[in-house]
Amino acid sequence: MKKLVVAFLFAAAAPLPLLAQNAPPPPIAVDPKVVALRDAALNDDYxxxxxxxxTxxxxxxxxGTEAEARARVWAAAKLRQLGFANVRVEEFPVQNQVRGLExxxxxxPFPQKLVVNALGNSASTGPTGITADVVGFDSVDALRLAPDSAVRGKIVFIDHHMPANQDGSGYGQFGAPRRQGPTVASLKGAVGLVIRSIGTDHNRxxxxxxxxxxNGAKAIPAGALSVPDAEQLVRILKRGKPVSMRLVLESTPFEGTSGNVIAEVPGRDPSLPPILVGGHLDSxxxxxxxxxxxxxxxxxxAAAKRIMDAGQPLRTIRIVWFGSEEIGLFGGEDYRKRYGKLPHYAMLESDFGADKIYKVDSKLGDARKDEARMIGAALAPLGVVTGKxxxxxxxxxxxxxxxxxxxIGLSQDGTRYFDxxxxSNDTLDKIDPAQLRQNVAAWTATLAVLSGGIEPVPKPSRGKRR
Amino acid sequence: MKKLVVAFLFAAAAPLPLLAQNAPPPPIAVDPKVVALRDAALNDDYxxxxxxxxTxxxxxxxxGTEAEARARVWAAAKLRQLGFANVRVEEFPVQNQVRGLExxxxxxPFPQKLVVNALGNSASTGPTGITADVVGFDSVDALRLAPDSAVRGKIVFIDHHMPANQDGSGYGQFGAPRRQGPTVASLKGAVGLVIRSIGTDHNRxxxxxxxxxxNGAKAIPAGALSVPDAEQLVRILKRGKPVSMRLVLESTPFEGTSGNVIAEVPGRDPSLPPILVGGHLDSxxxxxxxxxxxxxxxxxxAAAKRIMDAGQPLRTIRIVWFGSEEIGLFGGEDYRKRYGKLPHYAMLESDFGADKIYKVDSKLGDARKDEARMIGAALAPLGVVTGKxxxxxxxxxxxxxxxxxxxIGLSQDGTRYFDxxxxSNDTLDKIDPAQLRQNVAAWTATLAVLSGGIEPVPKPSRGKRR
Structure with missing residues (x-):
């Protein structure tokens, strides 16, 4: 026993700097107002x-379609109805395509139809399509390594094995067939391209x-097969016989109007930089x-609404429903052109589904680390880990x-996002109301911390009713 | 203690008939050959x-299509390749439809496209479709109770809430919108019908x-909306504004040829009634x-093949891949016309997916109850319950x-069958190889019992090689 006691005392006498590294950070007391707002948001219906x-x-x-225009009208009306201030639409021109026969x-050797959709910016085959033999590759790199002669005049198929990860990290690496595949195939002389969908499901x-x-590549028809269809094509190619495909991907280009819809919760001090919160309106x-x-x-x-309903924040909260995100982040670009050089107190965007938030990262700068830690402490009871x-x-x-x-980055669980x-399966029934509410609670608590304090709004003095 | 002992003795002295009712049936020894065949089938690849x-x-x-004809050619070649005897195709004429635009x-009030497919025997709208207001009902009974004036000239929508059950029992009751809905809607003067798909998934x-x-009802266009689309239509109807729909369901009737593909494992005693095993070839x-x-x-x-590979059964096993099941059980009808009056030793059909067998029912008659119990005993180690x-x-x-x-009825787990x-999602990736093998094991054991004993096939005497 004696030896053990000595060893323990020795360990306890280790140099102080070493110990200090492992010391817990000072405790954080979360403002009860933040806690109350957070917990009330777990019953959110907004x-x-x-x-x-x-939807x-x-x-x-x-x-850029008339449907997106209707969505802007809907959005502005909804934001006004909810009581937000300074509701406005900021338009900008875009180019896009209308989908046709596919x-x-x-x-x-085995006649059958596979399910395909055109990728954005695909060339159109016209209604009669193109017919060519199919040559398959396991990856974009395998396509790059192939001699041009193996590809010229063919329809290229690119497979991959994207996994479902909570952080969605498969989408970067395994999205290459969609992002680089069309260019590489075109430069090698392919007449068309089909990829295995960048997805983790097994639906058609x-x-x-x-x-x-x-890189100067000519536009060629480029589509995505559903995952079961891509697996079917792999099996068919494995039989070793020439595979002939007729590919129809009709698309018609158009020039249209898109736009951002903006609304605000005015802060008590309008001179302070605003907090930008948003997502994108187009789909x-x-x-x-x-x-x-x-x-x-x-x-x-919903989070901004809940802050507004609790009183008036010190800082303005600006809500942006961005247009034309899907075809190239054009709504963000338009906002950046107009306001990007002005200081913002923080920016937050929700664009990864509606499953639970599991992690909060931040990039507020070293001087605001305590504020970031405060947000982490406020979110921890929701099961949110403080990240970087x-x-x-x-x-x-x-x-x-x-x-x-x-x-601030509020990371959502993306395990089923790429399903x-x-x-076509991105529909309302895929939203889990309980997890949606957890998102609102995390956002509300985050905004409650960032807003700089919420004070009661003084009731305006009324004239006498007559 | 004394009182308890007396009570126990008294219970033991209860009248014999009462006890006999609760006595366990005599133990069953499963033939080791059956056990060996069953367990080997858990590694089946056929x-x-x-x-x-x-697929x-x-x-x-x-x-009735050329694709079903190709399937018959494929089936006959495969059955011959596997070594079965008496492989033949028995054709019969059928009428069917080719699907067009849908x-x-x-x-x-909210312009958008819903996903729909025509039901079998739908009238065609032609390529331009029909346009009418939609009137919704929660069930076929609600439609029946509605005044004709509420339905006349409208497109009827029928909702329902089919549950997923292991035994598939929802399909009977909740299939009514598909089976009776079109007739009821037509007789009330509807110009078209869409139903919530008879399914338990949430895919488009x-x-x-x-x-x-x-009942003399005129054919009208009749289609199924995907479940998410049906739920969307419910939400749209709930807004209370008139809902106008353009419905396009193109279909072209044709007269074609279908057929059953038949093969046999000849039994040692050809005079004995055969065992019929099968499923359906069309899809x-x-x-x-x-x-x-x-x-x-x-x-x-696969089960018949495994019996054949083990030797020669006493009774002939006849394999039937039925044609045209989906459009009205016409393959079964053709077989019945040709052979239905001849005695069969047993009939078994697999047509409920490939998930595990969980129950065995039988209808062999009272005289063969021991045989049915023997099958139950042989399947119990696979997790199969003996039913009725x-x-x-x-x-x-x-x-x-x-x-x-x-x-014999070998019931498969249908929990996800109606997903x-x-x-279009009925594709190979939905088959679980392990559960498929459990099916083969259950079928092989069942056939091993029914076959009346498998004996080694005597090797034919050869002439000298030169």
Whole structure:
């Protein structure tokens, strides 16, 4: 026993700096007002009402279409009805495409139809389509390594094995077939391209998404097969016989108008930089854009509404429902042009579904680390882990974060996000109301901390009623 | 203690008939050959090979089409390759329809497109479709109770709330909108009908299925909305504004040829009634018919193959891959006409997917109850419960069971069957290889008992090689 006691005393006498490294940070007392706002938000109905309303009364709202225009009208009316100030639409021009006939038919050796959708910026095959033999690759790199002669005049198929991860990290690496595949195939002389959908489900619902032809590559027809169809094509190719495909991907380009819808909770001190919260209003055209991104604008807006209902924040909260995110972050670009050089107190965007928030990262700068830790402490009871203090991202706000704007990243659980993303299956029934409310609670608590204090709004003195 | 002992003795002295009712049945010793065949089948590859081959090399095989004809050629070749005897195709004529353009577009108050598929025997709207206001009902009974004036000239929508049950029992009651809905709507003067798909999933993949117009009802266009689309229509109708829909359901009738593909494992005593095992070869046209019913013919055939490989059974096993099941059990009807009056030793059909068998019912007659109990004992180690001794069913064989043919019912777990049934999502990736093998093991053990004993096949004496 003696030896053990000595050893223990020796350990306790270790140099102080070493011990200090492991000492817990000083305790944080979360403001009871923040706690109360957070917990009340677990009963929120605003986010559901917005998500249900937008997806039901507008449905799909592809960038630049008349449907997106109807969505802006709907959004402005809803934001006014909720009592927000300075509701406005800021328009900008965009180019996009209308989807037409789409099919991928195996003509030989085993005649059958596969389910396909055009990717954004695909060339059109016209209604009769193109017919060519299919050559398959396991990855974009395998395509790059192939001799041009193996690809020229063919329809290229690119497979991959994207996993479902909580943080959605598969989408970066395994999205390459969609992002780089069309350019690489075109430069090698392919007449068309089909990829395995960038998705983690097994439904006959292809995942579309935007791509562009780079390095002077000529636009060619480019589509996504649903995952079961891609697996079918792999099996057919494995039989070793020439595989002939007729690919029809009709698309018609148009020039249209898009826009951002903006509203505010005016702060007590209008001279202070605002807090930007948002998501994107536009969607792809196959589903009703419930998880992408009706729920995102709904979460941000519900949290701002709950702050507004509690009184007046010190800082202005600016809500932005961005337009044309899906086809190239054009709403974020327009906002950045107009306001990007002005200081913002923080930027936050919700664009990864409506499943629970599991982590909060922040990039508020070293001087505001205590504020970031306070947010972490306020969210911990919701099961949210405090992540990094030098990281945050977002789609529309991404470029402005790179410019140096402070930001908070509330990471949603993306395990099932890529089952639904950019497919016809992105519909209201995929939203879990309980997890949606957890999002609103996390956002509300975060805004309650960032807002600089919420004070009662003095009732305006009324004239006598007559 | 004394009182307890007396009570116990008294109980033991209860009248014998009462005790006899509760006595366990005599123990059953399962033949080690049956056990060995059953357990070896848990490593079966035949069923997967057939399912994979038929769905990959043929794909969809709608009744009466050239695709079903290709499937018969594929089936006969496969059955010959596996070594079965008396492989033959028995053709019969059928009428069916080819699917054309299909859409259900809400024109007002919230313009958007819903996903729809025509039901079997729907009238065609032609390519321009029909436009009318939608009137919604919660059930066929609610439609029946409505005044004709509320329905005349309208497109009727019928909702329901089919649950997912292991035994598939929701399909009977909640299938009414598809089976009776079109007739009731037509007789009340509706110009068209859309139902909530008879399915338990939330994918944008409508469930088709056959129906017919009865009682002199005029054929009208009749389609199934996917479940998310039906829920969307409910929400839209709940807003209380008139809902205008343009419904396009194109279909073109044709007269074609269907047929059954038959093969045999000849028994040692050809004079004995055969055992019929089967499933159906045709499928709906949207998926590749993996669970409905490539896996069914595969399970029945794999089990027969495993018996054949073990030697020669006493009784002939006859394998039937029925044609045109989906459009009205016409394959079963053709077989019944040709052979239905001949005695069969037992009939078994697999047509409920490929998930595990959880129960065995039988209808072999009182004289063969021990045989039925023997089958139950052989299957128990696979987790199969012994069910009733006076029940068994099947789709193609159903009418012959009603005629009095003996039958065994190996019930599959149908919990997720109606997620996929009659949709584009019925593809190979939905088959769980482990559960498929459990099916083959149960079928093999059942056939091993029914076959009357398997003996080594005497090697034919060879002439000298030169």
């Amino acid at each position: 986010a559901w009402d917005i998500t249900e309303g937008l 039901t009364e507008v449905g799909q709202r592809k960038a 099919s991928a038919e195996i003509l030989a 619902t292809p995942h579309t998404g935007v791509m562009s032809f780079a 792809w055209d196959m589903g009703t854009g419930a998880i992408d991104d009706a729920s995102g604008v709904a979460i941000a807006t 203090f030098d990281a945050a991202d977002g789609s529309d706000i991404g470029p402005m974060i790179e410019d140096g704007q402070p930001a 639904l993303h950019h497919t | 069923a997967w090979d057939i399912t994979e081959g038929l 990959t090399e043929v794909g969809q095989r709608k009744a 859409s259900a577009e809400i024109l007002a 993949t409508p469930h088709t299925g056959v129906m017919s117009f009865a 709906w046209d949207m998926g590749t018919g993996a669970i409905d019913d490539a896996s069914g013919v595969a399970i029945a055939t 001794f006076d029940a068994a069913d099947g789709s193609d064989i159903g009418p012959m069971i009603e005629d009095g043919q003996p039958a 996929l049934h009659h949709t």
